[in-house]
Amino acid sequence: MKVLMFGWEFPPHISGGLGTASYGLTKGLSRIKDVDVTFVVPKAYGDEDQRSVKLLGAGDIQITKRKINLKNFSKAMDYLEVKSNIVPYVDPEDFWRLSKKEVSGSYKFIQVNSEGKISFSGKYGPDLLTEIANYSVVASIIAEESEFDLIHAHDWLAYPAGIAAKEVSGKPLVIHVHATDFDRSGGKVNPDVYAIEKKGMDIADLIITVSNLTRDTVINKYHINPAKVFTVYNAVEPLNEIEKAKYKKGTDEKIVTFLGRITFQKGPEYFILAASKILQKLDNVRFVMAGSGDMMNKMILMTARLGITNKFNFTGFLKGDDVYEMLRLSDVYIMPSVTEPFGISPLEALQSNVPVIISNQSGVAEILTHAIKTDFWDIDAIADSIYGILKYPALTKMFKNYGKKEVDELSWENSALKVKEVYEKALSLN
């Protein structure tokens, strides 16, 4: 079974949950016999702008194709590198935030004929929607030139590419919903994004969602037939043997950590309010908010206003190993997300033996039993859970015994097998 997969980011340039998830999944798929994945990502550097315009304008898109042998992959994968001006390696949501003001309302799909002639406005710049459209143009050409049985597109940025490939080839399309605009926007759904998402879901033969929470959104908010939506949970890469800790804990204080983008979606203010409650009762504790985001300044102000800055630290954005260093220093990990389609990071915390508190509004809550679950708005419950973990050692013991085991049993290979079932179903439909 040959799968043509469209994504937005791919290692080593991972910026967010989407990249981690598509990487993990392809890795899982690569271990399954008779599934061959060709992964397409847009990739751009500043100096490619001119060539891209030429490429597309001429209808003569250069596609460099090379075989790569990634570490940990049991098979060589085809990795197509498309030269375009798309700026893929920023977080898609951040990118959207940066660029959404400049989106023009007159967006149309670009029609591609069999000769690859495209009528272009020639306009470029930080216009994400145009770039997505360009990606779909390239996708249709790839689809024409390659041989495959099925198309798999990750998240809305790649849906148009998937649709284009389907239109050209007539092969079944599976789309993978890692998030919807309802999650990203906090209720203020962008109609253009919604339209792209809705179109992708309508045209797709089958849909994979990362949790039942997201599945419900797809069914209820996008009015999709439930029979074509399947939940496949994400997993987590097994943790490599940890090298010696870089930092030692400088104090005997307990550390409670929030790790993630400081945006509306992640509910940082609920963490701060809970921290302030705890600090009224406990002294020997420190709170850390690791990450960056558009709400960071507001959050710093909030801690100042509550008078807890001496016990509350902001680390800024943490990269790579620093994330694990931070987890290693932590006694509690908390993710009070307002809405979280899945949420891989609590799994990483559990791998590092850190007890986790997650919101009921996260997809990962559906699969974790050895975690404390509260509603994101229930500050009393969040504070109480933190207090409980810090005060009653049996909880940490339980998480060490069972939580880690539970996470270790999740594997991308199992997720990949479920994805394969969806593939087979999609093929049998056609």
Next chain:
Amino acid sequence: MRTICLYFQVHQPFRLKKYRFFNIGNDHYYYDDYLNESVMKKIIEKCYSPANEILFDLIQKYNGKFKVAFSLSGVAIDQFELYAPEVLESFKKLAGSGSVEFLAETNAHSLVALKDKQAFCEQVKTHSQKIEKHFNQSPSVFRNTELIYSDEIGATVSEMGYKAMLTEGAKHVLGWKSPNYLYCNAIKPRLKVLLKNFKLSDDIAFRFSNKAWEEWPLTTEKFVGWLNNIDPKEEVVNLFMDYETFGEHQWHETGIFEFLKFLPETVFNNSNFTFSTPSDVAEKLQPVSAIHVPHPISWADEERDLTAWLGNDLQNEAFDKLYSLSGKISKCKDPAILEDWNWLQTSDHLYYMCTKFFSDGDVHEYFNPYESPYEAFINYMNVLSDFEVRLNTDMPETNTDKELAKLRILVAEKEGLLKKYISEVNKLKLNISKPKPPGTKKASSKATPGKTKTPGISKTGRKSTKVSRVKKK
């Protein structure tokens, strides 16, 4: 003689309200009154009222030939007194019929038997007194919380003077033996042991309404047929179950009440079985052998062990923490604290912390007020923390006493210093006032709040008032 021994368990815990850590030290009321009352009312309507009525009618109808036994936990009786005195009255009516035996158990429906022999005996005694007070019967047969039994517990029960005890006919204890005989305790053979026939009991209690069960629907004829298939030499079939089986675990619509209504009639018509109470059985039958139970068993889950209450770190910590307070409790006289102590020991609090249900049985979900065992644990530990604070205030133990004594000495010293300072201040005042008679007023009024030594004075003054407050208590 071939006989059926029916025993029903009646128990409802005082479920705790949501108790946050910031309540610790401030809020000393722990129970969710609304939940407890509404659960109680619901069960009364669905089970206790109709079932009591049926039993009373049957007893009247068969005029002493139909007998049953009840065990009402002390906590359940407390709840009846609070929420439903009329139900307590209907149990009294049953007690008055002469065909209903009330068993002894632990007052708190607790697991104290596993921890503290003396406290266990006291709890059992309290419960027996409660039963005597309400039902005018002095229990002679004992059943422990969740039918927990071991040789040792049995021996203790025998020492207390009970003649028989009920427990589970657990497979791993019985081996090839049959539960349908009377046994005796391995250490104190005078204590008779009645073993639950879990197959026939669970056919009614768990499988009755299960349509996937090959024997569904279960009629009294079919059931008595199974009784008749039992080896004629076997003497007693012990059917032990939760009273809530009738109408609550098995809904009215399943026909469970009809089953109960017609069981005696079918037994009398189609078999030579009679009905007996546990004490009848213990009196009339001879034990066939001793039963060896070195490790405690219970009637719960597939394993018939204690893991539903003491199976994970959360439960063990809560259990240990709870009974670490028993030393102080034994000296405590405050009735409010003792009542809470009783209600906090109820085994259900530990049951809610069980993590086994992640893999098996929805039975654990039953009337469970918590969404997860972790929530149950944190809530319980918060309550226990507050309880400990109260207990320590009421019962200062040696360390605190010592500290208080130290403080008293300190206060005495400071008071000495105070006197010295005051006399010094007065001397100084005199010195100042003598050369400048007109300025006396101003100088003296300034001297008290402003001079360097005054903060020290006020500090010690504050301390002494604090201590005197403690003394008053």
